Amino acid sequence: MIKLDGVEKAFGRNRVLRGINLEVPRGKSVVVIGGSGTGKSVLLKCILGLVQPDSGRIMVDGKDAGRGDRDAFLAQFGMLFQGGALFDSLHVWENVAFRLLRGSLKRPREEARAIAIEKLRRVGLKADVADMYPGELSGGMQKRVGLARAIAAEPQIIFFDEPTTGLDPIMAGVINDLIREIVVEMGATAMTITHDMSSVRAIADNVAMLHGGVIQWYGPVADLDNSGDPFVDQFVHGRAEGPIEAVR
Numbered sequence: 711m712i713k714l715d716g717v718e719k720a721f722g723r724n725r726v727l728r729g730i731n732l733e734v735p736r737g738k739s740v741v742v743i744g745g746s747g748t749g750k751s752v753l754l755k756c757i758l759g760l761v762q763p764d765s766g767r768i769m770v771d772g773k774d775a776g777r778g779d780r781d782a783f784l785a786q787f788g789m790l791f792q793g794g795a796l797f798d799s800l801h802v803w804e805n806v807a808f809r810l811l812r813g814s815l816k817r818p819r820e821e822a823r824a825i826a827i828e829k830l831r832r833v834g835l836k837a838d839v840a841d842m843y844p845g846e847l848s849g850g851m852q853k854r855v856g857l858a859r860a861i862a863a864e865p866q867i868i869f870f871d872e873p874t875t876g877l878d879p880i881m882a883g884v885i886n887d888l889i890r891e892i893v894v895e896m897g898a899t900a901m902t903i904t905h906d907m908s909s910v911r912a913i914a915d916n917v918a919m920l921h922g923g924v925i926q927w928y929g930p931v932a933d934l935d936n937s938g939d940p941f942v943d944q945f946v947h948g949r950a951e952g953p954i955e956a957v958r
Contacts, residue, residue: 711736711867711899712757715768718923720750726752728923732767739893739900741910741931743945744920745954750903753920754869758787771866781814788865788898790889792872794852796844796859803840806830806858815863829858833888850881857885862894868893870902874909881958886912907946910934919945921954 712734713906719727726749742750750763755761757768759775768775775783796805806826810817819824827837833854844852853873860868873889889915893900902913910917914931919942926941934946944952 711771712901713767713769714753714757715767716770717756717768718751718757719749719761719763725923726919727756727763728919728921730925732918732925732928733926735916736899737897738915739890739902739913740900740916741904741914742767742918742920743910744903744946746905748920749923750920751867754901754903755872758784758869763838763919785815785863786866786916788860788863788868790853790860790870790873792875794844794849796852796855798842798844800843801840802842802844802847802855803827803829805844805855806840806862808859809845809863825862826858829862830855832861832883832892833858846874849876849885850878851883852866853877853881854888857888857892861896861898864896865898867899868903870900870904872904872906873902874904874906879908882906882908883912889913 714730716729716731730753733755742753745748752761756763757775768788803823803826804811806829807822809815810822811819811826826838830839831915834853835851844855847855870889874885877887886909904910911931917929917931917934919927921941927937927942929937934942937943940953944954
């Protein structure tokens with residue numbers, strides 16, 4: 711569903727991506743791991759076209775990501791942002807239905823509201839939450855609203871940016887389970903970036919380790935603990951000693 715071939719991106723002298731080769735199979739969940747500042751977010755932004763790669767090629771559903779109708783291209787994607795990124799001045803249902811109230815996906819307001827309430831129920835929130843504001847919700851509830859918004863337009867591809875950041879272990883487990891259930895249920899292709907190894911094990915089919923601007927290792931999540939790669943081994947087990955230098 712997504713294919714990156716030799717993708718490079720630098721910001722001045724800082725070469726962030728140095729030749730990314732990666733394939734995300736249709737209907738599978740791929741999680742990208744790696745230390746802070748390794749370029750995981752830049753990778754997602756390149757796929758979405760928010761950042762233009764310096765070289766290389768990105769294909770989405772067999773088409774060049776840099777060509778064609780921009781609105782139609784973005785309509786394929788849903789996104790769960792790291793910080794929730796909810797609009798404080800909008801009701802919860804308006805946040806969930808944000809894409810359904812404007813642009814090429816626009817629906818009548820009552821229809822958009824009904825879809826939003828259905829998606830809120832899908833992530834375990836009652837209908838009475840719909841008319842509240844994000845500031846009235848807990849962090850876990852806000853994350854669920856963000857997930858409902860990500861799936862509201864039935865996207866083919868869903869990106870998850872650090873989906874459990876700021877959540878306690880129990881709520882993080884709930885969000886991980888919801889993500890896995892929804893991705894399987896929708897038959898969507900999922901791409902996640904995270905530091906949380908419990909999330910990796912819960913939602914990944916395949917794992918890609920990004921280090922030094924390249925994909926250091928790629929394989930099934932079942933092989934993660936026996937990858938044979940010292941970079942993966944150090945990261946997965948959180949060891950201070952190893953080939954990845956800890957910033958002190």
